Amino acid sequence: MFEQLGCRAAEPDHLLRQRLVVQQVGGEMAIIDGDRIAAQAAMERIAKEARESGNVEVSAEAWRALAESLAAANGVRDG
Numbered sequence: 001m002f003e004q005l006g007c008r009a010a011e012p013d014h015l016l017r018q019r020l021v022v023q024q025v026g027g028e029m030a031i032i033d034g035d036r037i038a039a040q041a042a043m044e045r046i047a048k049e050a051r052e053s054g055n056v057e058v059s060a061e062a063w064r065a066l067a068e069s070l071a072a073a074n075g076v077r078d079g
Helices: 014-031 034-050 056-073
Strands: none
Touching: 014 034, 014 056, 034 056
């Protein structure tokens, strides 16, 4: 379901961001569908890849999305 995330040298920031966002959404959906282990691992790789590429905003967004997806899957609500 999840492709292996590899470093893509010379990938422009906007393409990296778009690719990571698409993979992140797939991970969120997989968590909600119950495939938590694989989805969590994939979303952690996304966050780490974004951080390593210097895209701190995307990394933070990936960690936030992972936390929110896990919380939603466990029935935890905001506020």
